[in-house]
Each structure stands twice: as structure tokens, then as C-alpha cells.
Amino acid sequence: MHELFVTEVAAERNRELVDVAASSGVPISVVTDKAAAALSETVTPQGVVAVCDPVEVSLDAALTPSARLVAVLHGVADPGNAGTVVRVADAAGADAVVFAGDSVDVHNGKCVRASTGSVFHLPIARARSAEDVFTACRAAGLRLVAADGYATEDLVTADLRGDLAHPTAWVFGSEAHGLPDEVVASLDGALKVPLYGGAESLNLATAAAVCLYASARAHRA
Amino acid sequence: MHELFVTEVAAERNRELVDVAASSGVPISVVTDKAAAALSETVTPQGVVAVCDPVEVSLDAALTPSARLVAVLHGVADPGNAGTVVRVADAAGADAVVFAGDSVDVHNGKCVRASTGSVFHLPIARARSAEDVFTACRAAGLRLVAADGYATEDLVTADLRGDLAHPTAWVFGSEAHGLPDEVVASLDGALKVPLYGGAESLNLATAAAVCLYASARAHRA
Numbered sequence: 001m002h003e004l005f006v007t008e009v010a011a012e013r014n015r016e017l018v019d020v021a022a023s024s025g026v027p028i029s030v031v032t033d034k035a036a037a038a039l040s041e042t043v044t045p046q047g048v049v050a051v052c053d054p055v056e057v058s059l060d061a062a063l064t065p066s067a068r069l070v071a072v073l074h075g076v077a078d079p080g081n082a083g084t085v086v087r088v089a090d091a092a093g094a095d096a097v098v099f100a101g102d103s104v105d106v107h108n109g110k111c112v113r114a115s116t117g118s119v120f121h122l123p124i125a126r127a128r129s130a131e132d133v134f135t136a137c138r139a140a141g142l143r144l145v146a147a148d149g150y151a152t153e154d155l156v157t158a159d160l161r162g163d164l165a166h167p168t169a170w171v172f173g174s175e176a177h178g179l180p181d182e183v184v185a186s187l188d189g190a191l192k193v194p195l196y197g198g199a200e201s202l203n204l205a206t207a208a209a210v211c212l213y214a215s216a217r218a219h220r221a
Numbered sequence: 222m223h224e225l226f227v228t229e230v231a232a233e234r235n236r237e238l239v240d241v242a243a244s245s246g247v248p249i250s251v252v253t254d255k256a257a258a259a260l261s262e263t264v265t266p267q268g269v270v271a272v273c274d275p276v277e278v279s280l281d282a283a284l285t286p287s288a289r290l291v292a293v294l295h296g297v298a299d300p301g302n303a304g305t306v307v308r309v310a311d312a313a314g315a316d317a318v319v320f321a322g323d324s325v326d327v328h329n330g331k332c333v334r335a336s337t338g339s340v341f342h343l344p345i346a347r348a349r350s351a352e353d354v355f356t357a358c359r360a361a362g363l364r365l366v367a368a369d370g371y372a373t374e375d376l377v378t379a380d381l382r383g384d385l386a387h388p389t390a391w392v393f394g395s396e397a398h399g400l401p402d403e404v405v406a407s408l409d410g411a412l413k414v415p416l417y418g419g420a421e422s423l424n425l426a427t428a429a430a431v432c433l434y435a436s437a438r439a440h441r442a
Contacts, residue, residue: 088427093417121419156438196314196437198342206309206430209423213431216417217377 003051004028007036010047017048041109054107055119059098059133062125063140067095069215070142070169071208074130074179075101081175082106083114084205090118092212098169099126100133130183142169144187146179147211149201151190155214158191164218170211175204224272225249228257231268238269262330275328276340280319280354283346284361288316290436291363291390292429295351295400296322302396303327304335305426311339313433319390320347321354351404363390365408367400368432370422372411376435379412385439391432396425 004021008030011018021028031039031049039049063070071089076082082104089097099106106112106124127133137144143166158164171187173179184190193202193210202210225242229251232239242249252260252270260270284291292310297303303325310318320327327333327345348354358365364387379385392408394400405411414423414431423431 084424084427087420088423090418091414091416091420091423091427116420116422118418118420156441193312193434194437195312197311197339199308199312199337199339201337202309202312202430203305203426205424206305206312206426209427209430210434213414216415220377 001026001050001052005031005036005039005049007031007033007047010036014048021050042113052120055124056106056126057123059125059127059136062096062098062123063136063142064095065140067140067142068167068219069094069212070096070098070137071212072098072100072133072137072144072169072171073103074171074183075174075177076103076172076204077174079104079108079111080114081204082108083111083119085172085208086111086115086122086124087118088205088209089212090115090121092209092216094122094212094216096123096125098133098137099124100130101128134186137169140167142167143189144169144171146171146184146187146190147173147193147207148179148184148190149192149207150178151184151192153189153191154194155191155211156194158189159214159218162218163189164215165221168215170208170215172204172208172211222247222271222273226252226257226260226270228252228254228268231257235269242271263334273341276345277327277347278344280346280348280357283317283319283344284357284363285316286361288361288363289388289440290315290433291317291319291358292433293319293321293354293358293365293390293392294324295392295404296395296398297324297393297425298395300325300329300332301335302425303329304332304340306393306429307332307336307343307345308339309426309430310433311336311342313430313437315343315433315437317344317346319354319358320345321351322349355407358390361388363388364410365390365392367392367405367408367411368394368414368428369400369405369411370413370428371399372405372413374410374412375415376412376432377415379410380435380439383439384410385436386442389436391429391436393425393429393432
């Protein structure tokens with residue numbers, strides 16, 4: 001943290017944070033509610049804004065041979081969705097998240113907020129070329145699996161066969177368009193979340209939660 | 222469906238829907254984009270607005286003795302969250318969703334939209350008294366389980382012991398405050414989604430996805 005801006009009310013509510021910043025020599029500025037709103041680019045700000053280093057690391061740094069669970073976002077443009085998936089990946093104990101293709105910038109304020117801190121918890125990489133991401137995943141020993149609502153096989157069937165026990169990079173597409181057919185075809189497999197009722201699909205974050213937790217559980221079985 | 226309002230563009234895009242409405246004798250009105258926006262109460266309307274009957278049924282109608290999986294929303298005020306949980310419950314094959322306590326009205330436009338049609342797929346009931354809901358769930362033979370981030374036991378442990386094979390009503394609290402302690406204490410059990418990484422919590426919809434799919438899978442094992 002390089003600098004901290006807090007409103008008076010927020011400083012009162014987050015005393016521990018302010019103390020840590022102060023004792024680390026971080027410059028602290030008390031600001032008005034209006035300034036906090038402008039700095040945080042949101043209508044209901046928390047009253048705390050910190051200036052931090054960018055969180056992105058290189059593909060090689062994110063995808064180490066010890067990685068067992070990785071989430072790849074392919075063309076996920078919505079910052080709220082992307083941030084929520086980072087939070088879910090963190091919760092499920094993923095080793096890294098990779099933003100591939102035309103995905104949103106992880107530093108987008110809405111993405112950072114939706115991640116509720118998780119952008120600082122696990123390595124996050126970005127590469128414009130999805131091909132480079134897939135190559136790096138395979139080099140790290142990860143099986144590339146598309147989360148694809150149109151897949152013929154569902155993740156429960158795959159799990160019962162033991163497939164989810166492999167180190168896995170789940171590849172998630174945008175909520176609006178899913179993954180392009182040629183991307184799905186280029187991966188090592190494709191699985192859908194089973195739909196037992198009348199719903200035609202799940203949203204990105206809830207589908208990611210089911211997929212990533214299925215792998216997390218298989219890895220610990 | 223009692224009446225249908227469509228823009229010209231949306232009528233073109235949803236020809237099948239318009240044909241079904243027309244052949245069922247539903248009055249159809251072509252409206253401007255501006256009218257569609259006002260009717261749908263959203264800034265990026267789909268251009269289709271239908272007037273339908275309220276979807277709510279009585280507790281007794283929703284909670285039949287054949288129910289095996291039910292989602293209870295306790296004090297969930299955010300319509301987007303509530304609608305997304307209805308969608309997840311539908312996808313996981315739940316038999317009903319119950320809105321309890323000070324939860325949002327299921328007919329709220331944002332809730333209906335977030336459910337992407339699922340409010341029409343499974344029985345939805347509402348009761349101001351959470352106690353009445355819990356009594357009705359028990360009468361239907363359902364085990365009441367709190368989804369509670371502060372629970373000592375996690376759902377994987379419970380699942381391995383066979384607990385999730387029982388007919389279950391999952392009780393979810395608001396994203397901001399979770400479930401009140403006295404509600405958790407009054408139920409038959411409390412389980413948390415395990416957090417394997419640095420995240421402190423999951424959001425309501427992703428936690429519900431993991432819980433409901435764990436039950437759905439246990440019921441089909």
C-alpha cells in the first residue's frame with residue numbers, strides 16, 4: 001500500500017487498518033465523503049481508498065508446476081462477473097486466475113470491489129493471446145477443461161470417473177456468449193454443470209462456483 | 222400470459238414467442254423503445270414485457286411431502302441476489318423456493334429478471350413469519366439446514382457422512398448480515414461452504430450454488 005485515503009467515519013470503523021498503515025509509514029489523508037465517492041468511482045463508497053501496486057504477474061509466475069487448480073477467464077468483459085469469479089476461485093483454493101483474450105482489466109474498480117480483496121490473495125496473470133495461456137497451462141501440467149453449457153458430458157459424470165482429480169485449468173467464457181466453438185475444440189475436454197430443473201443456464205459466477213468446488217473437493221478426496 | 226408488449230425489433234427476434242401469444246389469443250401491442258424501457262423498469266430492456274399472473278403459491282402448495290430440496294431465503298432484501306438464487310435453485314432441481322421474513326417481493330422486476338424465467342419454473346411461496354416456514358418445512362419431512370459462514374462444520378464433511386442425502390431445506394440469509402443467531406440455533410443443523418484460500422466468504426448466489434448442487438448430487442447418488 002502506497003497511500004491511504006479515508007473519511008472520518010471510515011477511519012473510526014477501520015481503526016486496525018489505519019493503525020497498520022500508519023505504523024508502516026503509509027501516508028494517510030482524511031477526505032470528505034464526496035472525495036471518497038469520486039476516488040472510488042462508486043455511488044455507495046466504503047470510505048476507504050488505498051493506492052496499491054498493480055496485482056498482475058507473468059504467466060510463468062502464475063502457472064507454476066505445483067498448480068493444481070486454475071481459473072481462466074476467456075473474453076469476460078463484465079468487471080463484476082470477473083471479480084466475483086476471482087473471489088470464488090480464491091475461496092475454492094485455486095492457485096491462480098488468468099484473464100485471457102478480451103477480458104476486462106483486473107484493476108477495473110468494479111472488478112476489484114466484486115473480488116472483495118481476493119485480487120490480492122492469489123496470483124493473477126493476463127495475456128491477450130488465449131493460445132499463449134493454454135500453452136502455458138499445459139506446460140504447467142494442467143488439463144484444460146471448458147465450462148460449456150453445450151457440452152455433452154456433465155461434471156458429476158466426469159468426477160465419478162476420476163477426471164477432476166487431475167490438475168485442472170477451468171476455462172470460462174463470457175456470460176453473454178460463452179466460449180467460441182474453436183476454443184472449446186482446442187481444449188482437453190468440455191463439461192457442463194447439470195441442469196436438473198427448468199433453468200436453461202447458470203450465470204458465470206454460480207457455474208464457476210460449482211465447477212471449481214467440484215475440482216477442489218476431488219483434489220482433497 | 223394476459224398481455225404482451227413488444228418493440229418491432231424484439232418481435233422480429235422473438236418470433237416464436239409472439240406466434241405462441243397470438244395463437245393463444247393474448248393481446249399484443251407493438252411499443253416504442255422508450256415505452257418498453259418504462260414498462261420494464263430497466264435501462265437496457267429486452268424489448269419484451271408480458272403481463273402475467275402472480276407466481277406465489279401457498280406454503281402448503283409449495284412444500285409437499287414429496288419435496289426433497291427447498292431453498293428458503295430469510296431476510297434477503299436485494300432483488301438481484303434473490304432472483305439469482307431462484308435461478309440456481311431451479312437449475313439444481315429444487316422443488317420450491319420460499320421467501321421468508323423481510324425478503325424482497327419475488328415480483329420485483331429486478332428479481333424476476335435475475336431469475337431469467339425461473340420464477341415461472343418452480344413453486345414460490347412467501348411468509349412473513351419465518352417460524353411458519355420452518356414448521357411447514359418440518360411437516361413436509363424436510364431437514365432445515367442453515368447455510369452459515371460461521372458454522373463449525375462444512376458441507377463436504379456432512380456430505381461424506383451422508384447428511385445431504387436427507388430431504389433438505391437450505392436456509393440462506395442476507396448477503397450483508399447472514400442469518401440471525403437465533404434462527405441458526407432453531408434449525409436442525411448449520412453448515413459452511415469450506416474456504417480453502419484467502420477469501421473470507423462467498424456471495425449469496427455462489428454459496429447457494431455450492432450448497433444446492435451438493436444436495437442435488439447427494440440425492441442422485
